[in-house]
Amino acid sequence: MPTIEDIFEPHTATASSFSTYEAGDVAYVTNGFKDNGVLGFVAAKPDDRVYEFNGIVLSAFCEATLQIAPYIARGNGGSGLIVLEPKVPLSTATLGYLAAHINTALKWRFNWYRQATTDRIRRLAIPDPIEANVSFPVKEFLPVVSQTKQKKNWEVKFRPFALDELFELASGDYHNAAELPDGDVPLISCGDADNGITRFVSVPPENIYNRKLTIAFNGMNTLTTKYHPYDFATKDDVAICTARSPLKVSTLMFIQLMMAREKWRYSYYRKCFMEKLSRQSVLLPAKKSEVDEETIEIILKSTAYWDGLRSRLE
Structure with a gap:
């Protein structure tokens, strides 16, 4: 089986805390699976790296989510995310398949005391995407940007x-x-x-x-x-x-x-x-x-x- 670094180029995320952003249309990805890891939609800052490719984002605990461009990923707090950029174009179905493999077969290796880093995940084995035969319509189930999915400030009692x-x-x-x-x-x-x-x-x-x-x-x-x-x-x-x-x-x-x-x-x-x-x-x-x-x-x-x-x- 190939390794993660054979298929992807890992990037260490650098985006600031979510609370420092204004509302916008770029997905802000954080830890966890809730809402596919998307905390909200923000206006990227000038020094942010906005990822313009469909890829996989890994949390410090190796929670893998498939992200559709454009998006930024949380990098502050000592447990920043890892963004996996495909070295060759991969379909959303294949990316979803690989993310599912990471969650079921690799995630157990990491915890609070042994967090995922780019060095630790590079050589982990994953299925060969060329051999993957995936027809599940992954994209239909991913979040989409809408005007209601924004940071809002209203008082709810x-x-x-x-x-x-x-x-x-x-x-x-x-x-x-x-x-x-x-x-x-x-x-x-x-x-x-x-x-x-x-x-x-x-x-x-x-x-x-x-x-x-x-x-x-x-x-x-x-x-x-x-x-x-x-x-x-x-x-x-x-x-x-x-x-x-x-x-x-x-x-x-x-x-x-x-x-x-x-x-x-x-x-x-x-x-x-x-x-x-x-x-x-x-x-x-x-x-x-x-x-x-x-x-x-x-x-x-x-x-x-x-x-x-x-x-x-x-």
Whole structure:
């Protein structure tokens, strides 16, 4: 197998802290996978290197993200990024394939105490891109620049809303999934993978739900919240959330995101149950005593993936 330096020319990133930039249309790449590593869109400074090629950006922990030109990459703070420039043109699908390989096969080598540097990553082996046969439409799933994906300064007032204030909460219907006959209705459990779907079953119409949130009571994923824009059935290790008044899809998705911030409260050994869940609150933008759905929709529209996600939800 070739090495990284056989395929790429590594560059050490040099961009300043994100907070020092004005809003613009150049992607600012930082550590992590959130929003594909794009923290926001900025106006590059005169001494910045703006990367005008599609490439791979590695964090200090070897988190690889595929970036589409133009972009700059964070270089300050002692844990700056590494930008991999292809020595010959590579398709976005091939770059995505190589980034996925780095994340699955090489990332484990690095941590807080052994961070990735250009010298450490140069000789790591990666698949030969010439032999890669990749047809997955990677580019369709990458962030795109939009006027809403900018640094914004507006004041959003949050307040906690009890789940019982927003939803009628009910336990799922089935305890033993193995007793249900096979069918075409997704059965939702407390797992995190596959949006909580554990298998496909046949159940009576009165036990089929649609376009609702479920919240896990127990397991390693307690309080994991999932939105299901399709017919589904439930195990009794999740709660079914029926909105007391109509809520926008964007609001439901935002609640799902904000519930993830509360998962630290429970664990496999400290499970949740209906009484606790009804008292659990979620922090949401508010106008006086009401959920500020307009602001929530603006927030979600500012994310790079919302347009594609919304088409699958509505």
